[in-house]
Amino acid sequence: MSRRLTSLTAGQVGALTLATEPYLSCEQCFDLVDEYVESVVAGRPHAAPPGLEEHLAGCAACAQEAHTLLELVRE
């Protein structure tokens, strides 16, 4: 017997239908995030590698960690 899903928030609808192309894995995100965060701090956020910002928008865990890294680098 399966569970019934009877409602979703607008945020959940957005999360389920989010465009995350081009694909970037969590491992690739980890490899790139330190350089990216430094570019954001330096005022060059557009230097993001392809797919990194899409990955951060679609992966709550990587986004949470990137945000902390940003805070640490800014201190």
Place this chain on the structure above:
Amino acid sequence: MTAPQDVPTSPALVHTDRTDRTDMPRSNLDWVTTLAVPGPAHEEALRDLHALMVRAARHQVWRMRGLVPGIGAGALDELANGAADDALVALLSKLGTFEGRSRFTTWAYKFAVLEAAVQVRKQAWRGREVSFEDVTVVFGVRGEDRVGPAEELEALDLAAALGRAMSEVLTSYQRRIAVALLVDEVPIDVLAQRLATTRGALYKTLHVVRARLRAALADSGHLPPRADARGPEPARPVEEVSS
């Protein structure tokens, strides 16, 4: 602790790091050589690196402390120290891969931040059941999200189409992963641990789920038809991403 011997020698490593909060700033090259090559400076560099990682782990743990309300300050510090220890081991095993594309301290921080975040998420879900049964989707949008009649109708129409798409274009496994991560908000590390898989594998599944749902909604006219069209929530720079 044994350090790898292969020391990168990129010119970028010469960058001097002034954010390490130790008495004497080290260049990237100083960090890598002292950590990789046994010598009088090795133990001191290890101590300094550990201190950096404890600082980063504490920052992450305190940022996420709301997830573990029953844990006191002492236990949080213990958790951060444990995470820093594990992160230091992970970093040293990858020291030879450091290319100097960022400051060494930033590179080091990310190991501690990752480990601390994973440990807090696991601690927060310790003893909690994760539902992984399949779902039948019959839903609209919750009342608090309705902002007006036209928007309400549009949202309900999209939600109904999304429900159909979830039933029709996803496999049972894909549906369960999507619901666990995005509806039940089970942290990806926790779900990976419970299913004996990896965070990367789960994210890949989620990526495929989103692509299939978007394609189905484009086919039904609920989303723009372009394959590369942006979703309802476009990607944002990291500083704008909610944590």
